[in-house]
Amino acid sequence: MTSVPSIAETVAVRAAPPFDAELGAALAALGDLSGEQLTHENLAARRQRDAASRPLPTAAELRADGRFAVEELSVPGAEGAPDVTLVHARPADAAGPLPVLYYLHGGGMIMGNAWSVLPKILHDWSAPLGLAVVSVEYRLAPETPYPGPLEDCHAGLLWTVGHADELGIDGERVIIGGKSAGGGLAAALTLLNRDRGDGPTPLGQFLQCPMLDDRLDTHSAHQMAGIGLWDRASTAVAWQAYLGDHYGAPDLPPYAAPARATDLSGLPPTYLDVGSAETFRDENVAYAHAIWRAGGDAELHVWPGAFHGFDSVAPTAALTREARRTRTRWLSRILGHSHRE
Template sequence: MTGLRRSPAAEAVVVGTAPPFDPELGAALAALGDASRERLTPENLTAQRERDAASRPRPTAAELRADGRFAVEELSVPGAEGSPDVTLVYARPADATGILPVLYYMHGGGMMMGNAWSVLPKILRDWSAPLGLAVVSVEYRLAPETPYPGPLDDCHAGLRWTVGHADELGIDGERLIIGGKSAGGGLAAALTLLNRDRGGPMPIGQLLQCPMLDDRLDTPSARQMSGVGLWDRSSTAVAWQAYLGDRYGLPDLPPYAAPARATDLSGLPPAYIDVGSAETFRDENVAYAHAIWCAGGDAELHVWPGAFHGFDSVAPAAALTREARHARTRWLGRVLARSRRG
């Protein structure tokens, strides 16, 4: 494929066949049939968007309120200079009192799909309610219509507004966690780097679920998992090309565009990184955690055995999904407990 490169280090690694799927997850994947084998291309993007929207219908604010269990509000806030306003979806447990910590979250979808609403039911159920956590989900503009840095600018502008209006939102801007999944995890990592370097709001933690970090696509897992699972190297290449536009393939790409390009990961908040052993992002995620440790930082890394990209959405009741969900919740609880005032 045009634009794919291999580093000397990657060439030196002997890459075998793909790791086996966890039996329970493999059965769930097989049940998807042909849909699990279709790869993203520029030509089928419109159809893929329609299929994604149908499989993850966007809930209304009334549905997210879940019979009054949550307070939910859609906000329109100023974007970056010269950019349109950014939509934020703000939610918190309706019975929570006082100032709450906040999770600032970016949805997945390869930078080209997804929305700020569809991710919220699980976040509210798994994290907001049990942890007393407010959530702000960002509706960033999508590629290829809006390439880098537009989506990151939207996330940055929304974050600055959220922290600047913490008092009226009833949140603690100093107990902020930045998080995201897949492409949203990459945005979360990039936003954390950007805040460090620009002196912006610094989170107490970064929650990176199978983040999309490396545009170079030359890791052993990227090659090993080609054609395997829901999302592979070819789909990732389409996503990076759409997101980076004319910058795709440049040797001096900034780390805010692709966090794996960062050479300095010092001074970052604790990170939670999880990924499957049988997915294309495995090695770039492991390398990112390793780089944080080498810089003297704190990273909790989970590589779920036999898991493919998006396994927890495909098989929500699987044992491995339950274990992964509990591990994320425990990490969030520990980070929040350490940050508690008084």
Template sequence: MPVPPFDPELAVVLAALDPEMFASVTPENLLAVQARDVAARTRPTVEELGDGGRFEVAELSVPGPSGAPEVTLVSARPAGLAGRPLPLMLYMHGGGMVMGNAWSVLPRVLNDWAEPLGMAVLSVEYRLAPQTPYPGPLEDCYAALVWAVEHAAELGIDPDRVVVGGKSAGGGLAAGLALLARDRGGPAVLGQVLLCPMLDDRMEGFSTHQMSGIDIGDLTSHTTFWQAYLGDLRQGSADVPPYAAPTRATDLSGLPPAYIDVGSAEMFRDENVAYADAIWRAGGRAELHVWPGAYHSFDGFAPDAAVSQDARATRTRWLRRLLGVAQ
């Protein structure tokens, strides 16, 4: 099966990465993969995230969903902006719903968005699957959204300018959260930033099969992630709700404007394009970028590549327009 070529700069970085990073994740080795991720993934301290006083950072414990534990949030905002309420980015980390943490993603979010846009950030430490399957992780994110809006004055944020966002699995959670907030009549969300989001448990897109094992990940790993997240819900069955797999939504009207970006050479390409198209068909607003020659999470693996810099700058410009922040 022919595949689109990788961007030359990205290809060099990909070839230099440890192949063990991309070994298939199966139900049998998932717990070992989780343990390895916890040991290997960076987890900056509050002091390190503050970056010498550039940011005010704190860890918060807020009420979780009914009957569930509290949710940990990492709160960060540019220093010296305490006199006015700031727009808020509620951010969900990636990791296939089974890995990752709320701390490691913050340096990039703070440098790309918080500082240039004068934006506060809350990064959500949602519970991971399979230990906590759907709807637990999504309900953690919803509880964080509700708490943040209810405590806007305490946080120094503008409750009318709350954006939800995330990358990969976190992007899927952000899309599901926007749907859930709409349907529950919950807090109004101003926009959703969906970076190569994980949206479709059916994995039927052409790109899913075209790029399996060539992109960052393969069908085996993605199947494992979806099965872990869905728990007792059978992957691919009609019972999977749109809040878990947003491409299943039959009504995408009334959603906040969406920014969606994805690589042309990654497995999620087609489901991301289809989601943007479905929003347009419903009369909604979506801005879609398909970055040429880019694989999954390319800007994280190769931040200095020209296409990565273009992608980050374009996201920031979209947020600037959405928030009405002057250049």
């Protein structure tokens, strides 16, 4: 009797989507770094390399010759938790209460920081859209596993909205956003904010290639194994670090891994984008479908031939420029819809 191959075995023999030519060339230029998987053993070294490759911008650099006002804030964390650091930045000449992008950085919830993401955000969105930014320095796993990082983000959100007047922002015009693991945290925070009912009603959630599903059993997770900068094996290490004793639990709450959510009703308008040639493709597509099935508003973009983090590796590529324009248009529409007559 012939055995039926498993999903993983079936996917293993299928070709992966091709990389966009420009993006593929940029990835190849990274050499051996492009295929190095994250492991528990090399996590410390990867953190050191990540920090070296993305040095923290100084306050003077972020202020860009006076174009932006920047302040670092230490605010109360959740009960029993340490204070949370927020970096608040805004166009220096912008008058009146500004809408705010409450932003959670990427890095697998095990790397990254609140400062290094700001130069790009300020250039791409803050200046042209008159948008304030609050970037959150949440605690990292494995030293602080779930729910610690999420509670940091929630505490910072409540403080930000509660101090809107002194920050010069409009607490009713908040977009919750993030990229990669930060996108997953943003989705989790939006769900937690909805269910606790103690925070703002966001204008939208802005999710760039978010890390949503700890189960890692989608077609794309298997199909893209060993390909690109961040694959199924690396993602598993990150989820294990973040979830700790909760890893693999059948009853994991959606605040830990948003793809576990069974109710996506009542969410704000959502932007989702992902590459066609990356691990997170199918979990992102499924999340958009679940929002639509719940009667919600989601705008989904799957960038052809794009791998995870393509816009950082190839910032001048045509596909990166198109993705940047598309993200900016969505933010502009969401902010425009909020204008009071």
